Amino acid sequence: MSGATRVRQAALGDFAVRPRMLLITALALPIGALGALAAWALLRLIGLTTNLVFFWRWDTTLVAPGSGPHPWWLILGAPIVGGLIVGMMARYGSEKIRGHGMPEAIEAILIGGSIVQPKVAALKPISAAVSIGTGGPFGAEGPIIMTGGALGSMLAQLVHLSADERKTLLVAGAAAGMAATFNSPLAAILLAVELLLFEWRPRSFVPTVAAVAVGTVVRGFLLGDAPVFPVDATGLHLTPAIEVFAVAAGLTGGLLAIAATWLVYRAEDAFQKLPVHWMWWPAIGGLIIGLGGLVEPRALGVGYDVIDELLTGRATLSLILGILVVKTLIWSLSLGSGTSGGVLAPVFMIGGALGALEGTIFPAAIPGFWAMCGLAAVVGGVMRSPLTGVVFTLELTHAWGALLPLVIASTSAYALSVLLLKRSVLTEKIARRNLHLTREYSTDPLETFFVREVMTPLSHPASATADAECVRSSDTLRAVAYRFAETGKSSAAVVDETGAVIGRIDVQDLLHARRHDLTEEHRRSRILLAARSRNGRNAPGAGA
The missing domain is CATH 1.10.3080.10 (Clc chloride channel)
Incomplete structure (x- = not known):
């Protein structure tokens, strides 16, 4: 295979993400509905537990434990019993049900290949219903995030997908559950982007939005589409x-x-x-x-x-x-x-x-x-x-x-x-689990430089051999870094659009972008005053 042919095939790879994005979006649609159903079921389960424990009646309506008088021993004892049940479920069921949901989802994404065990999907909502229903001062959204994420992960595990694609479906289920809980689709999408996806790319953003949209629509049928805490803003005048x-x-x-x-x-x-x-x-x-x-x-x-x-x-x-x-x-x-x-x-x-x-x-x-x-x-x-x-x-x-x-x-x-x-x-x-996580996002400096800007040029164009590792002069340094990581190579020939070799790039050349990034961040100068000083020195008669 010639170098030019390999370059053309690499160019086609730029479009490979598009059909995959459509596939993941299609899978995200039923996950959105499942996330909304999970949110509805958990809210009903919390209501049932609260009614049974504090009001001794069979009712799934969400009610506050403190909305009625209760004997002191019930107020004191119910959370203790609930905590004991949750502790036993965690020890003998799955330790993954401990915690408030989002760190557990993040951990599954970071080191677990976005794989969540089916028993977590079953035990997490039950443990949350017990914890909250016996008086725990917690929210339902964290367990719903973990449950919705588990449902997305389980569906993803049935299909031949990459870890990144499983991550997208996990987050899609989590965000759909969140949107259904509070009737807040945009906040759920932002939460997914700011906390769970660790990227802002079409391949994950579009499926997540699709799941959230479906989850919000399903929520309207199950719980209504009115704001959860409506406020009359008539007369609001900002000063x-x-x-x-x-x-x-x-x-x-x-x-x-x-x-x-x-x-x-x-x-x-x-x-x-x-x-x-x-x-x-x-x-x-x-x-x-x-x-x-x-x-x-x-x-x-x-x-x-x-x-x-x-x-x-x-x-x-x-x-x-x-x-x-x-x-x-x-x-x-x-x-x-x-x-x-x-x-x-x-x-x-x-x-x-x-x-x-x-x-x-x-x-x-x-x-x-x-x-x-x-x-x-x-x-x-x-x-x-x-x-x-x-x-x-x-x-x-x-x-x-x-x-x-x-x-x-x-x-x-x-x-x-x-x-x-x-x-x-x-x-x-x-x-505290010995994992490193950054929440600060910026453009990868490797994405802002082209190969032609850092390569070592040849004085005369040459032909590439059939087995030569080739990259295009118009490729970004990020694409080259991925190529080196994939092939294990540390250098490649640089070809132009005709397939002629015009230069060479080594792994050390990639540091050019990092050095530029460090300069942009740390080198400080006073531009206007420096320019005025230079102009003063260059003016006619200066220093006379």
Whole structure:
């Protein structure tokens, strides 16, 4: 095979991703429906467990444990029993059900080839229903992410796919479940991009959006298509003072996010030091939950009713303070026990409570406005996902006019979290499993240079031998790096469009792009003053 023929075949590879993308998108459509069904089933299962434990009735309606009077022994004992059941399920079923869902999904993507065991898909929602239904102050979204991701992974394992393609279907199922839980398709897509995909490429973005779209449509049939926490934004008038105070809301939200993250991992460290098997830790966490429930019963459970009161401005000061203190403590401390439950709903509640408290002294807007800012800020700080925090708040409330202050608050919290905290509540858990994860995305410098810019040219074009490793002069350095990695070669002949050899490229030449990237990042200069100084020296009569 001639060098020119091999070059032409390599060019055809640029289009190979397109039919694969369409195939993965087609597979993502039923996964989106399955993700929505999983979300509906888990919410019903949580409702059933809560009704059985706290109200002694058979009903699947989602209800808050603290919405009615209960004997003290039930409030104290139910979370302990629930934690014990979860611990036993984790020990004798699958340890993968421990945790709040997203780090487990990330770990499966990073080192597990995006392979999730079928028993995790079955045990995760059951353990979450037990944990939340017995009073655990957690959200349903983390387990739904893991369950939806498991369903996507299982379908992917039935088909001849690569690890990247399995990852796409895992994330598609997770995002579809998230979108169905909160009726928030755009936030679910952003969450997938910011936290799970580790790339922004058509091959993964298009199938994920397809799954989310199907999941949202199916959600409309199962749970309705109204906003989860509708806010009446009539009369919202933004002033410069409100925008300034949005910065303050963001900074305080960032501080709360840092404190909550710190508490989660100090609690995890404390549990690690206990002289008992980890199976018992969720029960000990349940004791913390029960004690907090005696102080503020409405801090128990998933808390959608409390979030609604905070975002619509109907929460009393005593409820705001109780949630801000008790919910933060019992959620942070019990999550460190390794029980099963999500982080988003508690973060919504804690952030909303902080904002509602600030709303008592900040400039008046609409009822619940500052609770919305607090929610966006704490999500941006805890999850390190500022755009997701903004879009979640808007899709939950449909208060679209609040966009700018939400962006300000969420970004301020994100900036403070980045400055003061090394890792987020998600990436810290990954780091503690001896894995490295970066959430910062930039253009690969190898993608910005062509072979012709770094190659060693030949004085006279030559013909390529049949077995020569060839690359095109118009290839990017990234394509060459992949070619070297695939073939094990460290050099290649460079050919032009006619197949004539015009140069040579070695693996060392690839460092040109990295050196340029380092220069762009670290070399600093004062351009305008330097130019003025040069012009002054070159002016007629200068130095006379």
